Amino acid sequence: MNTELMETIKLTGAVGGFPEFLPAQQRAADEIISIIKTQYESYGYTPLETATVEKIETLLAKGIAAKEVYGLRRLNAEDGEGDKELALRFDLTVPLARYVVQNQNELVFPFRRYQIQPVFRGERPQKGRYRQFHQADIDILGQETLPLSADAEVIACATQTLAAILPKGEEFILRINNRKLLQGLVAWAGSADIPAAIKTIDNAEKVGWPKTIEGLIQTAIAAPKAEDLAALLQASNLENLTKLGLSGEAEEGLTELQTVLSLAKTLLPPALHGNLKADLTIARGLDYYTGTVVETVVASAKELGSVCSGGRYENLTASLGKKAIPGVGLSIGLSRLLAWLLTQEPWASMPATPATVLVTCQDENLMAYYAKVAQTLRQAGIKTELHPGGQALGTQIKNGVKRGLTFAIMANDDDAKANRVQLKNLATATQSEQALETLPTALL
Numbered sequence: 440m441n442t443e444l445m446e447t448i449k450l451t452g453a454v455g456g457f458p459e460f461l462p463a464q465q466r467a468a469d470e471i472i473s474i475i476k477t478q479y480e481s482y483g484y485t486p487l488e489t490a491t492v493e494k495i496e497t498l499l500a501k502g503i504a505a506k507e508v509y510g511l512r513r514l515n516a517e518d519g520e521g522d523k524e525l526a527l528r529f530d531l532t533v534p535l536a537r538y539v540v541q542n543q544n545e546l547v548f549p550f551r552r553y554q555i556q557p558v559f560r561g562e563r564p565q566k567g568r569y570r571q572f573h574q575a576d577i578d579i580l581g582q583e584t585l586p587l588s589a590d591a592e593v594i595a596c597a598t599q600t601l602a603a604i605l606p607k608g609e610e611f612i613l614r615i616n617n618r619k620l621l622q623g624l625v626a627w628a629g630s631a632d633i634p635a636a637i638k639t640i641d642n643a644e645k646v647g648w649p650k651t652i653e654g655l656i657q658t659a660i661a662a663p664k665a666e667d668l669a670a671l672l673q674a675s676n677l678e679n680l681t682k683l684g685l686s687g688e689a690e691e692g693l694t695e696l697q698t699v700l701s702l703a704k705t706l707l708p709p710a711l712h713g714n715l716k717a718d719l720t721i722a723r724g725l726d727y728y729t730g731t732v733v734e735t736v737v738a739s740a741k742e743l744g745s746v747c748s749g750g751r752y753e754n755l756t757a758s759l760g761k762k763a764i765p766g767v768g769l770s771i772g773l774s775r776l777l778a779w780l781l782t783q784e785p786w787a788s789m790p791a792t793p794a795t796v797l798v799t800c801q802d803e804n805l806m807a808y809y810a811k812v813a814q815t816l817r818q819a820g821i822k823t824e825l826h827p828g829g830q831a832l833g834t835q836i837k838n839g840v841k842r843g844l845t846f847a848i849m850a851n852d853d854d855a856k857a858n859r860v861q862l863k864n865l866a867t868a869t870q871s872e873q874a875l876e877t878l879p880t881a882l883l
Contacts, residue, residue: 486554487554555574557571591701612715636658799848
């Protein structure tokens with residue numbers, strides 16, 4: 440890297456809200472992503488990547504705030520030219536809907552896909568919240584109809600995935616609601632502005648319930664009824680709701696919520712049943728959710744907010760001018776979760792290198808022999824670094840310890856002539872002489 444470029448980088452620094460990792464953190468993040476992929480694929484989801492850029496009209500079709508969307512424009516574009524109609528994707532669900540509409544004649548339904556890619560939002564950068572961040576999505580899409588068993592499946596899959604990547608024994612809860620039920624309860628309470636009332640409920644955790652009740656009253660709900668509604672939502676007791684004699688949308692939503700919870704538990708081992716909880720305060724802000732909605736909180740990291748969210752959308756593709764293709768999906772906010780997860784074990788102790796063995800360079804004239812040693816180990820399936828030289832032996836070993844290597848191999852001229860090496864365990868500082876032909880066995 441030339442000196443001028445290095446000085447420029449020092450002056451400008453990194454751009455806030457666009458996270459980067461040190462080597463050990465990147466390795467831990469990659470391992471976490473690998474586990475997520477394994478869990479998703481165990482349920483039959485297939486990988487998918489969509490374009491980073493979408494048409495603005497596609498991204499805004501379902502009420503996404505324009506101020507949070509990054510437009511795309513060439514740096515030196517003249518007025519009246521460029522790509523004003525294009526923007527960076529806001530999430531992975533809207534691009535999925537566009538993809539399915541375009542490829543529905545080639546896809547087989549129900550269509551299961553997972554997608555792990557970055558998205559972009561005009562967020563104020565802070566801990567756990569970024570302007571570029573990765574999401575790890577799963578979705579099932581059907582044609583014309585999609586049974587509630589799909590809702591239960593994505594919930595079960597996400598539950599097992601979180602259990603696999605969180606520290607052992609970490610408590611987390613998937614808080615599950617149904618938009619039909621919530622809308623029906625708001626109507627039961629007498630609101631004249633159901634969308635405003637739901638938005639008020641969605642902000643309850645931020646502002647507290649006294650202010651939430653005040654907000655509900657502003658939507659034309661009588662004060663006693665607003666208090667009753669708030670109590671019902673906070674209690675989230677589904678059995679008590681059945682005693683209210685709900686009808687219409689509220690009754691339908693209650694039945695769906697009970698069904699989804701029951702089915703999801705049948706897909707999970709009993710040890711994970713307690714991770715699912717009905718929570719009538721969950722609304723989800725995006726307009727395209729029509730049934731099941733989910734948010735997830737990690738007990739030791741509540742400050743992160745929801746780390747896995749989503750729900751059912753019946754009409755998302757209809758907003759693109761096509762027939763409705765119902766779907767349901769959940770998204771793990773990977774970057775948000777990683778901000779905390781990488782400080783926890785076992786991820787915090789991830790070595791900075793995938794190699795376990797360092798072949799040191801004690802004499803640059805013996806580099807051909809060191810290369811032979813390294814290749815012997817690699818052919819045996821042992822991940823091995825070959826030091827290029829230029830550092831003192833002690834420095835090579837010291838740096839190897841810092842990066843988490845387990846063994847160091849040394850050889851002088853006599854060792855090379857005898858086809859042997861000196862093997863040092865960097866954890867115990869013990870050392871032994873090994874013949875090259877038996878070295879892989881000593882390390883396995």
